[in-house]
Amino acid sequence: MDLNTVAEVCDARTGPVWRPGDYWLGGGTYLFSEPQPRLRRLIDLSRMGWEPLKELPNGDLEIAATCTIAQLSRFGKAWPVTAAPLVEQCCRAFLASFKIWNMATFGGNLCNGLPAGPMISLAAGLDGVCLLRAQDGSLRRLPVEEFVIGAGVKSLGQGELLRSVTLPARALASRTAFRQASLYGLGRSGALIIGALDPLDGSLAITVTAATVRPFRFWFPLPPTAAELRAAILRRVQDEDWFDDIHGLPEWRRHMALRLAEEIRSELTEGGAR
Template identity: 55%
Template sequence: MDLNTIDEVAGALDAGAWRPGDGWLAGGTYLFSEPQPHLRRLRDLTTLGWPALTETTDGLEIAATCTIAELDAYGPPLFGQCCDAFLASFKIQYVATVGGNICAALPAGPMTSLVAALDGSCTIEAWSGERRRVAAVDFVTGDGITVLSPGEFLRSVFLPRSALAARSAFRRGSLHTLGRSAALVIGRVDADGTFVLTITASTRRPVQLRSATVPSAAALRSRLSDLFRPDDLWLDDVHGLAAWRRHLTLRYAGEVRDELAATP
């Protein structure tokens, strides 16, 4: 879609101070998918030349401008499962970025699911150069809402080696065969036995449960009931009613628990 309100496209840090009407541009697949009448100038993050993926002894740094195709090619099965959850053509996957999907803050955004499930840490930067860190599970706070302030952008997400090495299980469901995710549940068990369950798509923000060991089926269901006590946490839209999403989520959570409990 043409954005006919845009007067200028500039380098990310070459356009001076942040001003009303500015917007950050990376892949642009979401940005150009619908009208953006509030935008007047785009600041292109790809001009900063960040390496897409940087491995260290401590983990993996994923630049916000890393494309879905680049992440998918990296290798781990969970990465591929989350990349496939886009249900997007290869053309989109070669342009869409990890950071763009996270910052769009769609409940069904699978990059949010991935980085939250693997204890990601988000580096947030302002146009002035100031930085701060936020846990990936806390980055999206609601449907289309993030912790970003005006002038800030997502620089990268760091995934710790311990989470990358964990055993994982993945479940995803949608209203239609090629529909948007209605519930996406990822579980993992770390080397020390810690169990982490992350729920997205069915809820307005990521929800995470931790346990020192894999809980019993009854204990998991009880803890999830406590987590989901606020009724407004569930998403209710054309892609699935709240009651159905809740049912699907609880079913998938149980399946993930069973799979991880049965795997040595």
């Protein structure tokens, strides 16, 4: 779609001063999908030269905001860590064409903040931490769970940029489980639940996304019982936190989230189907 309100596209490397109507441009798959009447200038990040995926000396993985879904998928297929299958599972949750995969970016999916964003699910499920850069050059770090704070709402200041997300080595060594539900065979996720069992201390993390307006991560020092897991979810996720749109009513999303979370708990802690 043509964005007829945009008067200028500039290279982010030139360091343009942020002004009203500016917007960061990554892959642009969302920006160009519908009218954006408030936009006046796009600041293009595509030539920043950030390494898409970087394995750090301590075993962490840094994913640049400009990393495309195609790049992430290729990396995940050859990545020798226990949690690697989760990468492809979340990439496939896009249900998008190869054209989208080759343009859409990891950071763009997080910054859209949509409940069904599968990169949000991946990053929150593996305890990811965002690196954010303000206009004055200062940096701050924020857990992904705290970065997306509502449906389409992010913890970003004026002109602040998502530079990367780091996934910790300990999470990458976890055994994971993935469940997704949709009202349609090729529909948007109505519930996407991820489990991660820590190999060192046996703790369990269950992350609820898509069913809720923002990601909710539940951490248990010891694997919970079915009743304990259900109670923890219902205690923390309030009625208004269950998402409501054409892709699923809140009651259905709550039901599926609880059901899939229990399936994951059983799989990771009681030797259920894998």
